[in-house]
Amino acid sequence: xIEARGLSKRFQDKKRGExxxxxxxxxxxQPGKIYGLxxxxxxxxxxxxxxxxxxxxxxxxxxxxxxxxxVDDPEKVRANVGFLSTATALYRRLTAQEFVEYFxxxxxxDEATLKKRVDDxxxxxxxxxxxxxxxxxxxxxxxxxxxxxxxxxxxxPVMIFDEPTNGLDIMTARTITAFIRECRDNGKTVxxxxxxxxxxxxxxDTIGIIQSGKLLVEGSLVQLRDxxxxxxxxxxxxxxxxxxxxxxxxx
Amino acid sequence: xxxRNVGIVYRKELTEALRDRRxxxxxILVPLLLFPVxxxxxxxxxxxxxxxxxxxxxxxxxxxxxxxxxVVEGLRKLDKIEIVxxxxxxxxxxxxxxxxxxxxxxxxxxSDVAQQKSETVKIFKYxxxxxxxxxxxxxxxxxxxxxxxxxxxxxxxxxxPETVLNPFEVKQENVAPPEKVSGAAFGGIIGYMVILLCMTxxxxxxxxxxxxxxxxxxxxxxxxxxxxxxxxxxxxxFLILTAALGTAALSVLSMGVSFSVLSHYTGQTEGGRAxxxxxxxxxxxxxxxxxxxMALPIAVLFSAALMTIALFAKTYKEAQSYLTPMxxxxxxxxxxxxxxxxxxxxxxxLVPILSTSLLCKELVAGTYHWNLIAIIFSSTCVYAxxxxxxxxxMFQRESVLFRS
Numbered sequence: 236x237i238e239a240r241g242l243s244k245r246f247q248d249k250k251r252g253e254x255x256x257x258x259x260x261x262x263x264x265q266p267g268k269i270y271g272l273x274x275x276x277x278x279x280x281x282x283x284x285x286x287x288x289x290x291x292x293x294x295x296x297x298x299x300x301x302x303x304x305x306v307d308d309p310e311k312v313r314a315n316v317g318f319l320s321t322a323t324a325l326y327r328r329l330t331a332q333e334f335v336e337y338f339x340x341x342x343x344x345d346e347a348t349l350k351k352r353v354d355d356x357x358x359x360x361x362x363x364x365x366x367x368x369x370x371x372x373x374x375x376x377x378x379x380x381x382x383x384x385x386x387x388x389x390x391x392p393v394m395i396f397d398e399p400t401n402g403l404d405i406m407t408a409r410t411i412t413a414f415i416r417e418c419r420d421n422g423k424t425v426x427x428x429x430x431x432x433x434x435x436x437x438x439x440d441t442i443g444i445i446q447s448g449k450l451l452v453e454g455s456l457v458q459l460r461d462x463x464x465x466x467x468x469x470x471x472x473x474x475x476x477x478x479x480x481x482x483x484x485x486x
Numbered sequence: 487x488x489x490r491n492v493g494i495v496y497r498k499e500l501t502e503a504l505r506d507r508r509x510x511x512x513x514i515l516v517p518l519l520l521f522p523v524x525x526x527x528x529x530x531x532x533x534x535x536x537x538x539x540x541x542x543x544x545x546x547x548x549x550x551x552x553x554x555x556x557v558v559e560g561l562r563k564l565d566k567i568e569i570v571x572x573x574x575x576x577x578x579x580x581x582x583x584x585x586x587x588x589x590x591x592x593x594x595x596x597s598d599v600a601q602q603k604s605e606t607v608k609i610f611k612y613x614x615x616x617x618x619x620x621x622x623x624x625x626x627x628x629x630x631x632x633x634x635x636x637x638x639x640x641x642x643x644x645x646x647p648e649t650v651l652n653p654f655e656v657k658q659e660n661v662a663p664p665e666k667v668s669g670a671a672f673g674g675i676i677g678y679m680v681i682l683l684c685m686t687x688x689x690x691x692x693x694x695x696x697x698x699x700x701x702x703x704x705x706x707x708x709x710x711x712x713x714x715x716x717x718x719x720x721x722x723x724f725l726i727l728t729a730a731l732g733t734a735a736l737s738v739l740s741m742g743v744s745f746s747v748l749s750h751y752t753g754q755t756e757g758g759r760a761x762x763x764x765x766x767x768x769x770x771x772x773x774x775x776x777x778x779x780m781a782l783p784i785a786v787l788f789s790a791a792l793m794t795i796a797l798f799a800k801t802y803k804e805a806q807s808y809l810t811p812m813x814x815x816x817x818x819x820x821x822x823x824x825x826x827x828x829x830x831x832x833x834x835x836l837v838p839i840l841s842t843s844l845l846c847k848e849l850v851a852g853t854y855h856w857n858l859i860a861i862i863f864s865s866t867c868v869y870a871x872x873x874x875x876x877x878x879x880m881f882q883r884e885s886v887l888f889r890s
Contacts, residue, residue: 290709291884310712318710324703328502340494341711369505385707 237264241296256282258448264426271439272428279448280428284397288318317386320397327371331381342389356384376407394418396427432468446479495721512690513729517737525744544586544621551591586621587611666851674824677846680734681820684785687733692792695722697805719881726789776849783866784842790873835861
């Protein structure tokens with residue numbers, strides 16, 4: 236389970252002064268559910284997810300992940316999280332197997348458990364054909380599978396996906412969305428960010444719309460349709476975001 | 487502190503480093519090949535070129551001397567030089583290397599000498615040009631021998647012994663053993679090379695493991711794993727340190743082999759053995775271990791400092807532009823230690839790099855100033871610890887890791 240409480244992140248910029256990348260964001264993600272964080276570029280999605288994955292530290296507020304505080308117990312949080320984004324690249328000079336094993340060891344798995352888990356994952360994701368191939372020789376699809384294997388090796392109860400299909404071709408993107416569904420079906424808590432409406436419509440149990448670092452609205456797709464009297468998520472998104480977007484542009 | 491995680495990171499970084507062509511070239515191949523190429527290659531080339539220059543019979547132009555037949559006849563009999571008649575533009579001919587030197591004998595030279603009048607003979611040359619210098623040497627030697635003969639004849643005419651002009655001899659005698667002589671001459675170079683190669687060995691991995699990792703997008707991947715940032719930075723640091731020390735160790739090994747090869751070949755002849763005695767380094771195991779112990783804190787200092795600086799960069803190229811000027815920061819004090827007259831003092835013992843370089847010179851010469859060794863080792867350890875502490879702190883700063 237993830238519980239964000241007043242999560243905020245401010246950065247100092249030499250030209251623009253203080254920037255509130257995330258401003259007092261609170262939400263809850265339940266096990267066996269997918270929470271979709273929907274927002275335009277620069278809305279604060281990546282910063283929010285990076286704080287949940289303890290890659291960044293919140294300026295104010297905090298979040299509990301599997302009962303651990305992201306500020307007080309960042310290492311325990313990371314041990315319970317699988318984090319995947321298009322920015323999480325592979326070590327190109329390692330083979331796919333070495334790469335997955337490296338992260339398994341960093342997650343504290345002993346050699347016997349690690350071997351079993353790696354074999355299981357490689358069989359499940361059909362990766363045995365390239366397990367000894369160096370990561371710089373893999374196709375995009377193979378790379379994504381290797382990244383997925385990395386997030387799964389320690390079997391974390393929480394999965395965080397930051398725009399995981401960004402820039403991927405349709406077939407590779409489908410592998411990712413299928414994997415996200417599988418995580419939910421296995422009872423994992425899943426949060427993922429995107430700006431692709433169709434992905435949210437297909438996958439998410441709860442949708443949070445974020446703009447200018449603020450969580451503007453939250454609910455299931457049905458609830459949002461009722462509230463804004465629109466069927467298409469894109470129209471709902473535009474209705475929610477436009478007043479804030481215009482105000483931001485004026486500023 | 488869990489050393490297990492540090493070990494995991496270290497092993498992974500080592501695996502990647504050994505698979506990277508650039509790291510293998512800069513850390514293993516360059517130090518292994520540098521000394522054989524420099525010493526054996528360039529040494530043999532220099533010997534061959536100098537030998538060839540010495541073998542050449544240089545053309546020397548004679549200006550004047552028509553009324554000094556004895557001197558000119560003696561010159562012409564020399565088989566080491568070819569006397570050519572005077573033509574116009576002789577200075578240009580020397581500069582253009584058509585002739586190697588010109589000898590000017592003043593008018594009435596021989597009769598003036600006979601009448602015990604003072605005269606000056608001039609040799610014109612192209613200073614710094616090897617063959618011109620050799621020609622000048624030969625002509626000057628002949629003229630000096632002629633002068634000595636004149637002096638001898640004058641003394642004989644007056645029934646005076648030669649000791650009238652040479653009442654006593656001044657002789658220099660070396661009391662230092664060969665290892666100290668070669669240590670004093672080459673010890674500075676050893677320190678310089680060890681320091682410089684520690685630096686160059688650390689430079690590439692320092693950039694690759696920080697800015698390179700940011701550029702390739704793997705920094706976020708590793709930061710999302712449960713490893714603490716301190717363990718991560720230590721694992722990376724130990725790999726950079728291994729590269730620094732490995733480069734230095736391989737370079738000393740290569741240097742030792744190169745000198746042994748040179749020693750073997752120069753030792754084949756009597757003259758070669760004499761030259762080798764003054765030229766070759768005598769590096770015993772004690773010296774090698776001492777130099778390495780002193781190189782250890784400086785390697786830690788370089789590894790931590792280079793890693794910290796490279797971490798600021800967003801890309802490998804940016805890191806290169808930060809670290810390249812650092813080479814000069816290291817070279818200047820390392821070279822300063824080789825300057826004549828720069829001696830190790832307690833004050834200089836506190837100056838990083840310079841102190842280690844000066845100490846290496848002393849160690850290679852077999853001199854152990856234990857109080858200064860203690861100061862240098864401990865002060866460099868303090869600098870190294872400070873650099874490592876800063877590196878760990880920098881790895882915990884988001885503004886550095888995610889600089890945009």
